[in-house]
Amino acid sequence: MLDILLVEDSPGDARLAAEAWKETGLPGHLHVVADGVQAIHYLRQSGTPLPDLLLLDLNLPLKDGWEVLAEIKDDPALKRIPVVVLTTSQAENDILQSYDLHANCFIAKPVDLDGFISVIRSIADFWGRVVLLPPR
Numbered sequence: 001m002l003d004i005l006l007v008e009d010s011p012g013d014a015r016l017a018a019e020a021w022k023e024t025g026l027p028g029h030l031h032v033v034a035d036g037v038q039a040i041h042y043l044r045q046s047g048t049p050l051p052d053l054l055l056l057d058l059n060l061p062l063k064d065g066w067e068v069l070a071e072i073k074d075d076p077a078l079k080r081i082p083v084v085v086l087t088t089s090q091a092e093n094d095i096l097q098s099y100d101l102h103a104n105c106f107i108a109k110p111v112d113l114d115g116f117i118s119v120i121r122s123i124a125d126f127w128g129r130v131v132l133l134p135p136r
Helices: 011-024 036-044 065-073 092-100 113-130
Strands: 002-007 028-033 053-056 083-087 105-108
Touching: 002 011, 002 036, 002 113, 011 028, 011 113, 028 036, 036 065, 053 065, 053 113, 065 083, 065 092, 083 113, 092 105
Parallel strands: 002 028, 002 053, 053 083, 083 105
Antiparallel strands: none
């Protein structure tokens, strides 16, 4: 069972990701928060299990993705959560900054619907079936 936290401010992208996740057939849950402040709050809630994977948009309100990523990777209780940056940017500086902050990978969101669904399925397949994740 794979628990994913999606940090995404676009309701349309969040809905598409949820639908694509369901189609993978992997057991688990996709939790969605719409900004960086909610993401940190979700991760620090007592009694809530940490997600196995975090999908992080960079362009977020209140606290951007780089701030969230830096906070996660600087916190001993959170730093082992794999973080996949999933954003519209393909800018070299955004890619470099994400990896400098210890993102596990950087994926540019495809602009077309089929491409986006394919990316979500690939993420689910790789992180849910191939990778050995750290125990919670």
